[in-house]
Amino acid sequence: MLANLLCARPPWLRPLVGLLLLAVLSGANSAEEPARRRFRSVPLSQLTLPCDLTALNAEYVAALNYRRAQRNPGARPAHFEAGLLPGTFLHTYEMERRDSLYHDRDDRTVGEICASVSNLAPYRGRPRELARYIWTRFHNSPPHAAIQRDTSLRFVSVSCLNDFFVVRLSSRPYRANATRQQQFQQTLAIVQAATARQAHLAVRR
Known part of the structure; x- marks a missing residue:
């Protein structure tokens, strides 16, 4: 669907779609595993x-x-x-x-x-x-x-x-x-x- 939008008309829409695609891919790669909760307060x-x-x-x-x-x-x-x-x-x-x-x-x-x-x-x-x-x-x-x-x-x-x-x-x-x-x-x-x-x-x- 995004590939089709990149070919969309009018031409001014293409940069916006490109930015959207970049944001989606960046978000997927930046997700981190949540840190395991630590309980112990002393050695x-x-x-x-x-x-x-x-x-x-x-x-x-x-x-x-x-x-x-x-x-x-x-x-x-x-x-x-x-x-x-x-x-x-x-x-x-x-x-x-x-x-x-x-x-x-x-x-x-x-x-x-x-x-x-x-x-x-x-x-x-x-x-x-x-x-x-x-x-x-x-x-x-x-x-x-x-x-x-x-x-x-x-x-x-x-x-x-x-x-x-x-x-x-x-x-x-x-x-x-x-x-x-x-x-x-x-x-x-x-x-x-x-x-x-x-x-x-x-x-x-």
Whole structure:
């Protein structure tokens, strides 16, 4: 069609069509692949816990039970499941390592909801506020809210690092295998040491 227009009459139309053709070709060649989003805000060696994991889990379960009871007063309460925590924490760490938000497809026996966070500063050292923030983030997304509301998912764990948080929920007690438990303890020790170093530096400043 453009070739036909280049032969068009009157002659004054030809330069305009030529400019149009140049613009179309230039636009096609100048398109760039969008840059992959980066999440991780610090080097992997500087990952820290925003607050005590035990306290965070207790506060999240409390928030979850409060909201579920409002919706369904007769629902059986959820509780923290220690057996879920190794996988929950390790997946949070792995997302930091890969600098990518994704679901763990290796374990399909539990429900998993995860998200990124751009600024944890207001919640550091404040497990109640962080737990409520996590609950609210998922509550504002209908698919995630449906999982949080599901009263059959009574066994719960939550984990959070610098840029991601993960909640896992199960309808029955869960037990991590020995290898997973060992990986969890080793990785948690590394992150706890980094957390202690950062706290020490903050005091010295």
